Amino acid sequence: MQVAPLQLDPVLTGAYVFHTLFAGLWVGAVVLTAWKVIPLAKAGDMNPEVLGGITSGVSWITRIAALVFLATGGHMAATVYGAEGLFTPPRGHVVLTMLGLWVVMTGLVEVGGSRIRSALDEGKVRTAARDGGTFLKAAAGVGLVLLVLGGYLAA
């Protein structure tokens, strides 16, 4: 049996590629920071420059990813779903949930990062990890839920 060649829209394909790429990159960075970096800092096994550098890296990825998600997710939603499709369960509702969780996760990473930076300005590594760690752990949890929703939509 012959399979007909797929007709791919290059812009939509690019949107899917960048969306998935940044999903993995962003959630991966936040999970690793919450899981490994924060406990090391809490134990005092890290100097302020290292924790500050990692936190600034996570903030940058978060901001670049925000632009990528809005552009690619917006294009994907408009092309594949349309306004009506977004309000059609279950897939449309999953996309809207994805949008809402992205706002929540971005907020948690930003608040966590700003708490860490405030404590680091006073040279307090353990306080920084304690103050920001809870937000980053919550963000990591939300990120994992986002990837599960993405897997559901991809299937």
Ligand code: HEM
């Ligand atoms: C502005 C926020 C976002 C919007 C508007 C959005 C929208 C969408 C849309 C419309 C799809 C395509 C669904 C389909 O093909 O049926 C999708 C897929 C996906 N999204 Fe999002 N999304 C956003 C944020 C995120 C975030 C923050 C993550 C994870 C960190 C994520 C992970 C995924 C994954 C893994 C897929 C599956 C891609 C595939 O089909 O291969 N999205 N998203």
